[in-house]
Amino acid sequence: MRYGLVALTLLCFLLGGCSEGVLNPKGPVAAAERLILFNSLGIMLAIVIPTILATLAVAFWFRASNRRAAYLPDFEYSGRLELLVWSIPAMTVLLVGGVAWVGAHDLDPRKAISSTAKPVPVQVVSLDWKWLFIYPEQGIASVNHLMVPVGTPISFELTSSTVMNSFFVPQLGSQIYTMSGMVTRLQLQADHAGTYPGLSTMFSGEGFSDMRFTVDAVESDDFARWVREAQETGRALDSETYAELAKPSQAVVPFTYRAVSADLFGGIVNTASAADDPSQRICSTSQRAER
Structure with a gap:
């Protein structure tokens, strides 16, 4: 009884770490x-379980004290055993691979989530070391805080202002990379109201450990109220304020921008693309030489 209680306590302790992880989806x-x-x-x-049981059974049956066990010192080959030994792992690979293959197509990050609600577009920029979320339809932006309406698909466009990074909200799913000069796309949805942790899962420098954000899933009315409040407070996000925001900083407290310059996200992507394009660098060098 005592050992059973200890085992149950240990199991509860281990499962307690799953409350905000992939095993507790929302x-x-x-x-x-x-x-x-x-x-x-x-x-x-x-x-695995039958293999472990078979190993224990063979060890027990062929123990030294069992006189009934047949001793076959000249045994070399059995076609039936070979078939059994190779068919089981082959079947395992086929089954696990099939599950992964079907799931990979069903959970394509770009695939729209079936819903009667209109998706909310959100543009995500990974910075050093913080996250910028732009709501193009609402004309606002937030840093290290993502507010989403419950039961509504969120259509993400993601990029990076500097190094490659990785966006992940464990309870909503689908880790995806952000890359400078490129746009990746992701579809997520929160079915339950609550606050969920988000983080960067790729080491990106000194402030990586503080590169976290919170996702608040709220009812539609609360989301609309938050948008109105954000539109009335804070600064406007334009090229100058973005340049200031893009400077490396750590443990940034969440805040919002009341307005966002048109196509700021596209400008971030295009600027990074031009910087990574060798032809652009050659043109810039030749232009400087002509001056």
Whole structure:
């Protein structure tokens, strides 16, 4: 009884760490990813558990004290055993690979989430070391804080202002990279109201450990109220304020911008693309030489 209580306590302690992780999904994408994880685990356990039991059974049967066990010193080959030994791992690979293949197509990051609600577009820029979220339809932006309406698909466009990074909200699903001069796309949805942690999962320098943000999933009325409040407070995000924001900083407290310059996100992407384009660098060098 005492050992059972200790084991139960240990299990509860270990599972307590799953309250904000991938095993506690709050959206359709994360729930589907958890199902793939459980299906893969079940397939592998269906192989691992019988293998462990068979190993113990063979060791018990062929113990020195068992006189009934047949001793076959000249045994070399058995076609049936070879078929069994190779078919089981082959079947495991096919099943796990099939689950992953089907899931990869169903959970394509660009694939729209089926919903009657109109998706809310959000543009994401990873900076050193913070996250910028631009709401193009609402004309506002926030730093290290993402507000989304419950039950509404969120259509993300993501890029990086500097180094390659990785965007991840474990309870909503689908980690995806952000890259300078490129745009990646992601569809997520929160089905339950709450606050969910988001983070960078790729080391990007000194302030990486503080590169976190919160996702608040609220009802539509609360989301509209937050948008109105954001539109009435804070500064406007233009090229000058963005240049200031883009400077490396750590542990940035969340705040909002009341307005955003038109196509700021596109300008960030295009500027990075031009900087990474060798032909642009050659043109710039020749122009300076002509001056």
